[in-house]
Amino acid sequence: MSGFDFDVIQRSVWYLFRDGMTFTVTLTLMAMAGGIVFGTLLAMMRLASFQPLAWVAGAYVNLMRSVPLVLVIFWFFFLVPYIGAWVIGEKTPIKVGAFWSAVITFTMFEAAYYCEIMRAGIQSIARGQVAASLALGLNYWQTMGHIVLPQAFRNMVPVLLTQTIILFQDTSLVYVISATDFLGAAAKVANRDYRLVEMYSFVALVYFVISFAASYYVRSLQGRIAVVR
Amino acid sequence: MISVKNVSKWYGAFQVLADCSTEVQKGEVVVVCGPSGSGKSTLIKCVNALEPFQEGEILVDGISVGDPRTDLPKLRSRVGMVFQHFELFPHLTVTENLTLAQIKVLNRQKDAAVAKGLKLLERVDLSAHKDKFPGNLSGGQQQRVAIARALCMDPIAMLFDEPTSALDPEMINEVLDVMVELAQEGMTMMVVTHEMGFARKVAHRVIFMDSGRIVEDAPKEEFFGTPRSERAQLFLSKILQH
Numbered sequence: 219m220s221g222f223d224f225d226v227i228q229r230s231v232w233y234l235f236r237d238g239m240t241f242t243v244t245l246t247l248m249a250m251a252g253g254i255v256f257g258t259l260l261a262m263m264r265l266a267s268f269q270p271l272a273w274v275a276g277a278y279v280n281l282m283r284s285v286p287l288v289l290v291i292f293w294f295f296f297l298v299p300y301i302g303a304w305v306i307g308e309k310t311p312i313k314v315g316a317f318w319s320a321v322i323t324f325t326m327f328e329a330a331y332y333c334e335i336m337r338a339g340i341q342s343i344a345r346g347q348v349a350a351s352l353a354l355g356l357n358y359w360q361t362m363g364h365i366v367l368p369q370a371f372r373n374m375v376p377v378l379l380t381q382t383i384i385l386f387q388d389t390s391l392v393y394v395i396s397a398t399d400f401l402g403a404a405a406k407v408a409n410r411d412y413r414l415v416e417m418y419s420f421v422a423l424v425y426f427v428i429s430f431a432a433s434y435y436v437r438s439l440q441g442r443i444a445v446v447r
Numbered sequence: 448m449i450s451v452k453n454v455s456k457w458y459g460a461f462q463v464l465a466d467c468s469t470e471v472q473k474g475e476v477v478v479v480c481g482p483s484g485s486g487k488s489t490l491i492k493c494v495n496a497l498e499p500f501q502e503g504e505i506l507v508d509g510i511s512v513g514d515p516r517t518d519l520p521k522l523r524s525r526v527g528m529v530f531q532h533f534e535l536f537p538h539l540t541v542t543e544n545l546t547l548a549q550i551k552v553l554n555r556q557k558d559a560a561v562a563k564g565l566k567l568l569e570r571v572d573l574s575a576h577k578d579k580f581p582g583n584l585s586g587g588q589q590q591r592v593a594i595a596r597a598l599c600m601d602p603i604a605m606l607f608d609e610p611t612s613a614l615d616p617e618m619i620n621e622v623l624d625v626m627v628e629l630a631q632e633g634m635t636m637m638v639v640t641h642e643m644g645f646a647r648k649v650a651h652r653v654i655f656m657d658s659g660r661i662v663e664d665a666p667k668e669e670f671f672g673t674p675r676s677e678r679a680q681l682f683l684s685k686i687l688q689h
Contacts, residue, residue: 344534347534350528350536352497352519352520352523353527353530354524354600355521355524355600356547357520360551369537
């Protein structure tokens with residue numbers, strides 16, 4: 219190990235976490251929150267009895283799940299400024315920046331996956347529950363909001379979190395738009411100091427520890443939160 | 448109170464209800480029985496529009512159930528329903544089960560809703576369980592909470608869809624007792640059940656269904672005395688021999 223210099227990690231670790239990991243975690247949490255909300259709406263659309271709604275949501279989900287994530291990141295990075303300008307009626311493309319572009323991209327992309335999870339969750343709730351809620355006079359939105367979604371969400375928390383762990387790893391793909399996430403920050407240091415092996419090994423270790431610990435936590439959660447029937 | 452006029456329903460090409468007509472007067476208790484698959488549950492679910500029907504008309508307190516302009520949530524909030532599998536909300540406590548619809552549908556204040564809920568919970572003799580979750584109650588207890596939940600809405604009529612079929616034998620009576628009491632107080636009730644003892648005790652009329660048709664619709668004494676149709680005779684002889 220004589221050729222290696224692990225000191226570089228100690229020198230850059232503060233920068234890696236303060237800039238890089240903050241970006242990664244913020245992006246993950248925002249995309250998770252946005253993705254679950256949007257994904258739940260998509261799931262409700264897919265299950266709607268009004269066919270056009272189901273069709274639109276289905277087409278969206280299938281499209282997102284059929285294209286590589288890197289491509290979507292590129293597309294949104296270059297397109298969002300133009301779409302934004304079109305939406306608010308500006309002539310010149312608006313400035314979005316890598317971070318917000320990434321938040322929007324990951325929200326839209328992950329929503330397709332969260333949608334399928336929530337769809338399974340909604341379908342796992344017995345039809346009798348919906349009947350009982352409607353029979354009491356609650357309308358569709360109240361039935362969804364008070365009866366179906368809380369139970370569906372609770373049943374699906376472990377799967378939703380597992381998907382979020384995948385999202386956490388996938389956020390490293392923002393390197394293609396030169397955003398400085400955890401991996402991006404490490405790459406900068408690695409290239410500057412010519413310490414590629416050391417830095418990338420450290421990055422791999424950090425991703426592994428976080429993801430593994432999170433998966434372990436999810437597994438222990440599974441048994442505790444099930445609704446007693 | 449409830450009037451069913453020439454109702455027919457199909458699942459695709461399969462006809463589940465064929466030209467069903469009957470009336471339930473205010474304060475009347477009508478038991479609906481028949482072999483499984485005869486359409487009795489479907490019929491009772493048509494009354495509060497949980498199942499749509501293609502032909503005919505159902506009026507509840509003068510309001511047409513099948514009319515697309517009818518405010519269904521409002522209509523349903525006035526008709527209580529009890530299900531075979533209880534269908535309490537497992538993620539809510541007993542008290543929350545009792546108060547949710549009162550607050551969200553009837554816009555009652557939370558205090559008033561809780562007071563009402565606890566009063567009815569006491570009536571079904573389960574006050575001690577108010578903070579438990581449904582999963583921690585026995586089947587009979589759950590069904591009694593479900594009845595209390597429906598009563599919280601001050602319904603003008605109650606529908607029971609095989610309320611005791613999913614219960615262990617020793618729990619059937621605790622539920623039937625509550626239902627008998629309700630009937631004796633003059634509640635308008637439509638009850639799908641095989642409990643002929645209940646029918647003999649409190650029913651005014653018995654409807655017998657077979658293959659989606661109302662084969663017999665007779666006062667209780669007549670039905671148990673001399674059923675006119677062969678099919679009803681056969682059915683009765685099968686379920687009453689023990």
